[in-house]
Amino acid sequence: MVLMKDRIFYFDELRALAILFVLLAHVIQYFPININYMTSPTLLSYLTISRMGVPLFFMLSGALLLNKEYSLGSFFKKRFTRVLIPAAFWYIILLISVASANGFNFDLAYLWGQGAxxxxxxxxxxxxxxVMPVFNSFIKEYGxxxxxYFILIWVILLILTNSCLVENYYIGLIFANVGIYIGYAVLGYYLANNDFNIYSLPMVVFCLIIFIATIGYNMYNAFYFAVPVYIESISIIIQCSALFLIFRYLSKFAVFNPKNSLSKVHNFVEKSIIGRIVYILxxxxxxxxxxxxxxxxxxxQYYPIETFNLIPVVFLLLAIITLAIVFVLSKIPGLNKIVGIH
Incomplete structure (x- = not known):
């Protein structure tokens, strides 16, 4: 396990937010079975925030893994081991838990129908x-x-994919598998490493305005017109980019202006119990x-979500319980890699 002092704290902050967004999204998706969350204005309003979870994960992967020196063998061995072993471990537990709740029925078709x-x-x-090694070589070659260039092409294809002005079936196929996700990875690398030649505090303020405006725009469309947002939506890309830069430049501002009140708050958060929770998340x-x-x-089973005000309650319980479980598991020697704690 990497020690806190060896990590980039704003990456940890973004990753902690990303997993909380994912938890919120899945609590919403389990909202009363008689309501389709994709047609509920209130639930779609929640989704305008939680949709950022998955894109942020891929952006952080790009920021950490692109433009690096490594062999294909070592890259695939390390990455796939970290992904597949924990996935198999937890999936087996999921199958057992769902099967045991339904009379130990281990028929896969049945289990998948039950959400497993x-x-x-x-x-x-x-x-x-x-495909990341291909993009890694591309970035090392062309900087x-x-x-x-890639981000420009990616955004143009996304605009065409979301547009009703063109036949987008074939363009959509480009993003059917990994196109959208590798795009977020490259975007994350760009936002983490590009020098925008803007002072830290003005960048934080500017991105905060963009972030709030985009959130407001998405929530307005969701609440009044039941318009859902997806991870390939341009507004989600803007939201994630703005949030990424807010944390990057706030961290940078705190380093170069340690006596500023905002920097003191930031440094306190990093070194306090809050920073420890962020690290564990x-x-x-x-x-x-x-x-x-x-x-x-x-x-x-015990807290069925039947009213909107129960969403925050179930979300908070979910976050606390999962965090407590992984905290306990992290204390067991040799179990970290198996369960996915890195």
């Missing part, structure tokens, strides 16, 4: 890892100009993702 499907996110990660985010459906199924 293999996590799609794991498949997306594998797909991105398979930031190559990154900007960050290193345990993959484990939490893999096991939280088991906890959700358990919670909904």
């Amino acid at each position: 499907e293999f996590p799609w996110f794991v498949c997306a990660i594998i797909g991105v890892y398979l 930031m100009k190559g990154v900007e 960050s290193i345990s985010s993959y484990a939490i993702y893999l096991m939280h459906i088991i906890v959700v199924n358990f919670l909904l």
Whole structure:
């Protein structure tokens, strides 16, 4: 396990937020079975925030893994081991828990119908890892100009995909598997490493305004027009980019202006119990993702969500319980890699 002092704290902050967004999204998806969350204005309003979870994970992967020196063998061995072993571990537990709740019926078709499907996110990660060495070489060869070129093409294709002005079936196929996710990975690398030549505090303020405006725009469309947002939506890309830069430049501002009140608050958070919780959430985010459906199924047996005000309650319980479980597991020697704590 990597020590706190060896980590980039704003990466941990973003990863902690990302897993909380994912938990919120899945609590919403389990909202009363008689309501389709994709047509409920209130639930769609919640989703405008929680949709950022998955993109942020891929952005952080790109920031950490692109433009690096490594051999294909070592890259695939390390990445796939970290992904597949915990995924298999928690999936077996999920199958057992669902089967035991239904008379120990281990028929796979039945279990999948009960929500015990293999996590799609794991498949997306594998797909991105398979093509990441190609993009790693591309970035090493062409630098930031190559990154900007790719992001431009990526955004243009996304605009066309979301547009009703063109036949988008074939363009959509480009993003059917890993296109959207590797795009977020490259975007994350770009936002983490590009020098925007803007002072830290003005950048934080500017991005905060953009972030709030985009959230407001998405919530307005969701609440009044029941318009859902997806991870390929341009507004989600803007939200995630703004949030990423807020944390990057707030961290940078705190380093170079330690006596500023804002910096003191930031440094206090990093060194306090809050920073410790952020760290645990960050290193345990993959484990939490893999096991939280088991906890959700358990919670909904005792706290079925029947009113909107129960969403925050169930979300908070889910976050506390999953965090407590991974904290206990992290104390057991040799279990970290198996359960997905890194």
